[in-house]
Amino acid sequence: MTPSPAAGSSLSAARRSRDLADTVGGPVVDVLVVGLGATGAGVALDAAARGLTVAAIDAHDLAFGTSRWSSKLIHGGLRYLASGQLDVAHESAVERGVLMERTAPHLVRAQPFVLPLTPLVSRGQAALARAGFRAGDTLRVAARTSRATLPAPRRLSALETRHLAPALRADGVRGGLLSWDGRLTDDARLVTALARTAAAHGARVLTRVRALELTGSGARVRDELSGEEGEIRARAVVNASGVWAGGLVDGIRIRPSRGTHLVLRAERLGPLPAGLHIPVPGETNRFVLVLPQGDGRVYVGLTDEPVDGDIPDVPEVPEADIGFLLDVLGSVLDTPVHRADVVGAFAGLRPLLDTTADAHSGTAARTSDISRRHAVLTSSEGVVTVVGGKLTTYRRMAQDAVDAAVRTRGLTAGPSPTASLSLVGAASPRTLDALPAPGRLIRRYGTEALAVQALAERDPGLGERVLPDHPVTAAEVVWAVRHEGALDEADLLDRRTRIGLVPADRAAALDAVRRLLGDIVTRHG
Numbered sequence: 001m002t003p004s005p006a007a008g009s010s011l012s013a014a015r016r017s018r019d020l021a022d023t024v025g026g027p028v029v030d031v032l033v034v035g036l037g038a039t040g041a042g043v044a045l046d047a048a049a050r051g052l053t054v055a056a057i058d059a060h061d062l063a064f065g066t067s068r069w070s071s072k073l074i075h076g077g078l079r080y081l082a083s084g085q086l087d088v089a090h091e092s093a094v095e096r097g098v099l100m101e102r103t104a105p106h107l108v109r110a111q112p113f114v115l116p117l118t119p120l121v122s123r124g125q126a127a128l129a130r131a132g133f134r135a136g137d138t139l140r141v142a143a144r145t146s147r148a149t150l151p152a153p154r155r156l157s158a159l160e161t162r163h164l165a166p167a168l169r170a171d172g173v174r175g176g177l178l179s180w181d182g183r184l185t186d187d188a189r190l191v192t193a194l195a196r197t198a199a200a201h202g203a204r205v206l207t208r209v210r211a212l213e214l215t216g217s218g219a220r221v222r223d224e225l226s227g228e229e230g231e232i233r234a235r236a237v238v239n240a241s242g243v244w245a246g247g248l249v250d251g252i253r254i255r256p257s258r259g260t261h262l263v264l265r266a267e268r269l270g271p272l273p274a275g276l277h278i279p280v281p282g283e284t285n286r287f288v289l290v291l292p293q294g295d296g297r298v299y300v301g302l303t304d305e306p307v308d309g310d311i312p313d314v315p316e317v318p319e320a321d322i323g324f325l326l327d328v329l330g331s332v333l334d335t336p337v338h339r340a341d342v343v344g345a346f347a348g349l350r351p352l353l354d355t356t357a358d359a360h361s362g363t364a365a366r367t368s369d370i371s372r373r374h375a376v377l378t379s380s381e382g383v384v385t386v387v388g389g390k391l392t393t394y395r396r397m398a399q400d401a402v403d404a405a406v407r408t409r410g411l412t413a414g415p416s417p418t419a420s421l422s423l424v425g426a427a428s429p430r431t432l433d434a435l436p437a438p439g440r441l442i443r444r445y446g447t448e449a450l451a452v453q454a455l456a457e458r459d460p461g462l463g464e465r466v467l468p469d470h471p472v473t474a475a476e477v478v479w480a481v482r483h484e485g486a487l488d489e490a491d492l493l494d495r496r497t498r499i500g501l502v503p504a505d506r507a508a509a510l511d512a513v514r515r516l517l518g519d520i521v522t523r524h525g
Contacts, residue, residue: 009200011485019204024230032234037067040240041194042398048201050413059210063191069348074182078136097145106446111183216382236405255354260321261301263344
C-alpha cells in the first residue's frame with residue numbers, strides 16, 4: 001500500500017482557497033493567530049490541540065521571517081546559565097528534551113561540538129569552558145533528558161581533536177573539549193511540521209494573508225494573491241509576528257538583534273565529523289560556531305548586533321559581519337577562508353523585547369545583554385502578544401500565549417497537551433532507524449520519508465536531483481506543493497528545500513523548479 005500523509009495534515013493551494021473562503025467573512029473562530037513562524041505555528045497547534053477553532057495567517061509564507069534564519073540549533077541553555085538567567089537556561093534544557101525525545105526526534109538530533117584548545121585559549125579560559133560544559137550536563141539531568149540522547153562532555157587529546165576537526169591548524173593545539181547539543185535538520189522544516197500538525201487538528205493555516213489591523217475581536221486582512229480585503233472575527237487574537245509585532249499593537253517595543261551566518265561549500269573545510277566552537281578573541285563567553293549541514297554546505301556564525309530603523313522583510317548581511325566571522329574562523333584554521341569562498345550568507349533578526357532603555361538618558365544595553373526570556377503581553381483591547389524568547393522555547397511560548405488568551409477572553413479549554421504531542425513524521429529513534437528509506441529523507445520527513453520515496457518509485461523522473469551537486473530531488477518539490485503548502489518558486493527554493501541559501505544554486509535550480517511547479521498545476525489545477 002502506498003504511504004500517505006497524516007490525516008488532515010496536507011497543506012496545498014486548494015486547501016488554502018477553501019479555508020480562506022470559510023474564514024474571511026465567515027463564522028467567528030476561537031483564536032486568530034497572526035504570524036506563522038515557529039511561535040505562531042506553535043500557538044496554532046497548541047490552541048487547536050486544546051479543541052479550540054483556529055485560524056492562523058501570515059503575510060508571506062511559513063517560516064518567512066526569523067524562524068528560517070537561525071543556527072538550526074536547539075540549545076540547552078548553557079549561555080543563559082553563564083549569564084545568570086537560570087530560569088531561561090532550565091526552560092531551554094527542558095524544551096530541548098521535549099523536542100529530541102518526544103515531539104520531533106526525526107528533526108532534532110544530538111550534535112557534537114569541539115572547542116579546540118589553541119594558544120589563543122588560556123588555561124583559565126579552558127577551565128571555565130570545561131566547568132560550563134559540566135554545568136550544561138547538569139541542566140540535562142535536571143531536564144530529565146536521557147544520557148542516550150545527549151552524551152557526556154569530555155576532554156579530548158590533541159590527536160582526537162585533530163580527528164574530529166582536521167581543518168584546524170595543528171601548531172599549538174593541546175587538545176579540545178567535546179560537548180553536545182540539539183541540532184535541527186532545518187528550522188523551516190520544523191515550522192512546516194508545526195503548521196501541518198496544527199492543520200491535522202483542524203486549524204486553518206493561511207499564508208499570503210496580511211493583517212492590516214488587529215482588535216481584540218479579530219482583524220481586517222488582505223489576501224495578498226487576489227488583493228481582496230475582508231474581516232476575520234475571533235474571540236481571541238494572538239500576535240506572534242516576531243520583529244514586526246510592534247507594528248500591529250501599540251506599546252510593544254522591539255529591539256531587534258541581527259545574527260549573521262556565512263555559507264561555505266563543505267569541501268572548503270574538508271571532513272567535519274563535529275561542529276566547532278571557536279572562542280572570539282577578547283570575549284570570555286562568546287563563540288563562533290562552525291556547523292556542518294550534511295548537504296554539501298557548512299554554516300559559520302553567529303553575530304549579535306543591534307538593528308535600528310525599519311524592519312526589512314529579508315535582512316541584509318553587512319560586509320562587517322562577514323569580515324568578523326572570517327577573521328575568527330581564520331584564527332584557528334590551517335588554511336584561511338577568503339571572502340571569495342563565501343557562497344552565501346543570511347541574517348536573522350531576533351525579536352527581543354526592549355526593556356533596557358533608560359527614558360532619561362536614552363541609553364540601552366547591547367542586544368547581547370537583553371534577556372532571552374519571552375513575554376506575553378495583553379493590550380487594552382485584549383490582543384495577546386508573545387515576543388522575545390528563542391527557537392528552542394517556541395512550544396512554551398505558545399503554551400503561555402494560549403493560556404493568556406484563554407484566561408483573558410474566557411474561552412473554554414483544557415491544559416496544553418503539546419509537551420507530549422508528536423509532530424507530523426515523528427516516531428521513536430528506533431522506529432526511524434528501521435525505516436526502509438534513505439537517512440537523509442528520514443531526517444527531513446520522518447515516517448513520511450516512505451511517501452516521498454514512493455513518489456520517485458512511481459515516477460523515476462522524480463528521483464532525479466534538482467541540482468547535480470545538491471541532494472534535493474524533484475519528488476521533494478512535488479511533495480512540498482501537494483502537502484507542505486508551497487505556492488511558488490520562492491517557497492520551494494528558499495524555505496522548503498533551502499537551495500536558495502546559495503544564490504548561484506538558486507539561479508541554477510530556478511528553471512527546473514518552475515517546470516515542476518507548472519507540471520503540478522497542469523495535472524492537478
